[in-house]
Amino acid sequence: xxxxxxxxxxxxxxxxxxxxxxxxxxxxxxxxxxxxxxxxxxxxxxxxxxxxxxxxxxxxxxxxxxxxxxxxxxxxxxxxxxxxxxxxxxxxxxxxxxxxxxxxxxxxxxxxx
Amino acid sequence: xxxxxxxxxxxxxxxxxxxxxxxxxxxxxxxxxxxxxxxxxxxxxxxxxxxxxxxxxxxxxxxxxxxxxxxxxxxxxxxxxxxxxxxxxxxxxxxxxxxxxxxxxxxxxxxxxx
Numbered sequence: 001x002x003x004x005x006x007x008x009x010x011x012x013x014x015x016x017x018x019x020x021x022x023x024x025x026x027x028x029x030x031x032x033x034x035x036x037x038x039x040x041x042x043x044x045x046x047x048x049x050x051x052x053x054x055x056x057x058x059x060x061x062x063x064x065x066x067x068x069x070x071x072x073x074x075x076x077x078x079x080x081x082x083x084x085x086x087x088x089x090x091x092x093x094x095x096x097x098x099x100x101x102x103x104x105x106x107x108x109x110x111x112x113x
Numbered sequence: 114x115x116x117x118x119x120x121x122x123x124x125x126x127x128x129x130x131x132x133x134x135x136x137x138x139x140x141x142x143x144x145x146x147x148x149x150x151x152x153x154x155x156x157x158x159x160x161x162x163x164x165x166x167x168x169x170x171x172x173x174x175x176x177x178x179x180x181x182x183x184x185x186x187x188x189x190x191x192x193x194x195x196x197x198x199x200x201x202x203x204x205x206x207x208x209x210x211x212x213x214x215x216x217x218x219x220x221x222x223x224x225x226x227x
Contacts, residue, residue: 099164
């Protein structure tokens with residue numbers, strides 16, 4: 001089944017404790033993205049990747065890191081999480097940049113205390 | 114600056130009523146336009162998209178949208194809503210070439226009363 005998976009689905013952590021949210025897709029898609037969803041703000045793109053080893057900043061990259069060492073995986077790293085990073089995070093992938101459907105993962109709800 | 118505006122934040126309709134959700138964008142150059150839907154507790158799914166050709170595009174579940182270039186708009190419509198259309202709807206845009214960013218609107222929460 002074609003899908004985007006994220007782990008963990010729920011995470012409660014404390015300020016400053018490094019964490020990684022994994023994202024994996026099995027569709028051989030070139031383009032992958034990370035978004036955060038906050039009430040009243042919609043989805044905001046954090047980082048995106050056009051292909052292996054090619055990444056760039058979205059609109060809200062501060063406090064996040066990403067890597068794309070393999071085509072299928074695109075982990076999101078929070079080196080020193082802060083409470084303002086409490087949010088619902090979605091990973092997405094599509095065939096390539098352009099008028100293609102993005103396939104979204106199920107979301108990761110992160111709480112930073 | 115690139116942006117997408119959805120002016121209706123919350124909409125409540127009775128079943129069988131007609132729906133129109135507004136979407137305006139500010140984005141230089143040629144764009145691709147999308148509407149996504151998020152049902153309660155689920156992830157986003159594509160409803161429809163426009164990239165070229167006929168400005169009236171039809172999507173899944175009876176939804177359609179019209180691209181009006183002169184107004185920078187891409188409004189979503191459905192002639193008769195159902196209770197199962199209760200969801201949050203997002204308009205999104207990306208450039209047809211150049212930057213690879215996606216910009217989403219803030220979303221419209223639709224509640225359909227049975």
